[in-house]
Amino acid sequence: MMSVQISGLRVVRGGREVIPDLDAAIPSGQITGLLGPSGCGKTTLLRAIVGVQVIAGGLVTVLEEAAGSASLRRRVAYQTQAPSVYSDLSVRENLEFFAAVLGLAGHAVDDALETVGMTESEQALTGRLSGGQRSRVSLAVALLAKPEIMVLDEPTVGLDPVLRKQLWGTFRELADAGATLIVSSHVMDEAMHCDRLLLMRDGRLIADDEPDALMRRTNTADIESAFLTLVDDDAAA
């Protein structure tokens, strides 16, 4: 089953065609990695899936509804690349506010804090936290409503390796519990945590496959080499 269907997506920003014509389908209950160099259009594609991007053409369907529909606002969570939390509120105050907006009660805040390992810092002022901690608070907000689809834009950027491993463990648990995760990254070694990879370059998808299949197809031993081979093939074609 597919959670997200994209056909003929076209996005123009500032007179420039960022995504000319993109088709993709993202399967349910899996972790889909969106990989590619910075500036290739990853964030724009994610924003189109969440429904916050003005699009010039095409169709984006999420859980059988048009992306951005009012009914999806509880079912789809989005973590932007820069931590979108209030720096002059404590960690807990941030989560309690977003929980109130989402109409959640009970353990939602505690659960989310625990998942991202921020329970002990819940009273700290968000603005005083390190960059990595702040982005974990932002991730906790995305986890609050236990959404069916989570769109995470570079959630592990600036985190130390231990924490990164932990978070990928968390993503795996969420996917095992049935959630669909779409995670962007420009760090190729994170690709092995994903069930499926979308490789993006200049606003186009140059591959959409399982990591192992990609490496087999390109006769390479790691995703980075696979990506480079695919880029070369793409340029030659």
Place this chain on the structure above:
Amino acid sequence: MSVAITVAVARRVLLQLRRDPRTIALLLVVPCVLMALLWWMYDGDEATFDALGPPLLAMFPFTVMFLVTSVTTLRERSSGTLERLLSMPMGKIDLLVGYALAFGLVALVQALLAVGLTVGLLGLNLAGPIWALGLVAVIDAVLGTVLGLFVSAFAETEFQAVQFMPALVLPQVLLCGLFVSRDALPGVLHAVSAILPLSYAVDAMQQVQNSASLTADFWIDLAVIVGFVVALLGLGAATLRRRTA
């Protein structure tokens, strides 16, 4: 519209403000200090103090709340929290009313202090009820808040937001009847002053000062200001876009 979400927004804005005691102090103390300064300037000249006091009491809440709100909402727009909120089940009006509620509450405290000091300690002569001055001040503050919310959509930086103050607020101060009575203004300027909300706030203050019972004009002034508030809220909501380029 959701009451729970509106209250959550108002509560959050007040919590943020609490983290900034210097701003709170400036919000509450500065109007009082300025009123005391005015009283001292016209040392013993009660008639002039009586004439200038009420218009100034209308100006402070409007100006201050305009500044505070335009900067706060600009921050919300640029930090990404606005985009996040709008991707959640958050109504645009919930957000705007939440802001207006929070700053309206701050304005209430500010008005209580400034009006209390001016009438109680500094001896401003007042024919009408003192609460009516407070009421005008609060509605006026809400007006400043919604104007700030609307204007923040057109500013990309905090510098720009602050520059909207001289551009949008000072002309209203000049034309509101404080310097030249509105009836004595040249025809065109009189017409312009009739479409500026601060003119009505100043007129309402003067009505309270001059007549013992609240006149029909006072209530008309208030109704006009409330009309401006509603219209600006609508315009403000229109600047909040769930989809952006």
